[in-house]
Amino acid sequence: MGNMVQTRVLSASHAKAPFEKTTIERRELRPHDILIDIKFSGICHSDIHSAYDEWGGGIFPMVPGHEIAGIVEAVGSDVTKFAVGDRVGVGCFVDSCGECEYCQRGDEQYCTKGVVQTYNSREYDGTPTYGGYSQKIVVTDRFVVSIPDKLEMDVASPLLCAGITTYSPLKHWNIGPGKKVAVIGVGGLGHLALQFARALGAEVTALSRSASKKDEALELGAHHYYSTEEADTFKELAGQFDLILNTVSANLNVDAYLSLLRVDGTLVNVGAPAEADQYHVFSLIMGRRSIAGSLVGGIAETQEMLDFAAEHGIAPKIEVIHAHQVDEAYERVLKSDVRYRFVIDIATLD
DSSP states (O other): OOSOEEEEEEEBSSTTOOOEEEEEEEOOOOTTEEEEEEEEEEOOHHHHHHHTTSSSOOOSSBOOOOOEEEEEEEEOTTOOSOOTTOEEEEOSEEEOOSOSHHHHTTOGGGOTTOOEESSSSBOTTSOBOOOSSBSEEEEEGGGOEEOOTTSOHHHHHHIIIIIHHHHHHHHHTTOOTTOEEEEEOOSTTHHHHHHHHHHTTOEEEEEESSSTTHHHHHHHTOSEEEETTSTTHHHHTTTOEEEEEEOOSSOOOHHHHHTTEEEEEEEEEOSOOSSOOOOOTHHHHTTTOEEEEOOOOOHHHHHHHHHHHHHHTOOOOEEEEOGGGHHHHHHHHHTTOSSSEEEEEGGGOO
């Protein structure tokens, strides 16, 4: 194109600052770049952690957002996979070395050089990255995925993080028919995990603090629902599950949840509490159990997840908001006052 791309964004000038409408410049299109006209951008809990600098190392001013759905506006000279007008998405990463063993096998998120995150990160030349609370973004083509026609753009948006975050560990631990899966938390991640686990053929149990989400959890795909505040729950479910997917960002009684695993079972964490968890090693030793973590998924797997969601009618429950409501949305997320993901209508960012 030969010109920098100016775009309106929502940016935070410092940690916990209210969002302001400002203007930034995106880079000129390189041969393998795609210019995307963003239609919707989901709000992830990690956006809040980052904008509040709760994990440290925040790069300000910050433009969050890594659940991006939009339309291709222009392509670089060497782009062949995408064309102007295509429906596309961008998730948590916008570059990786492409050469290490993990990039080569499709696990770009574990790039040994360090993956370039969509926002609050730096390109390999040191330039800060700015995310999807924006009208436009320029992204290398190999980090762009196609949004199937069966998925609405606003619904597809949260799948680019929340969807792949829950789909990837279920696939990695070979969840399917004959496997018993428990999902801790029926929230932004958990309500998608229930749908994916059910569609993959597992017997699915939802674990939540109260009984208030039982009906909804069963509608989403859970075969069973238990309140973790009921005294008998942990006795009744002891030694039952092949996999427990922990989707909450709060500290738990890890030993209690490990007791629910079968021999060789695994507790996989995708939620990230700010404080360290604690557990007794005997909770692992006595059942050859494992504690694990999972970080979203690679680009090919993200495309696989979108196609799977479209095929099986899997969709997040969303609330679409205007750009001026983002600060309020953050407060509501922290109060768990959303069923279950906020999505910003970028058309309101003008």
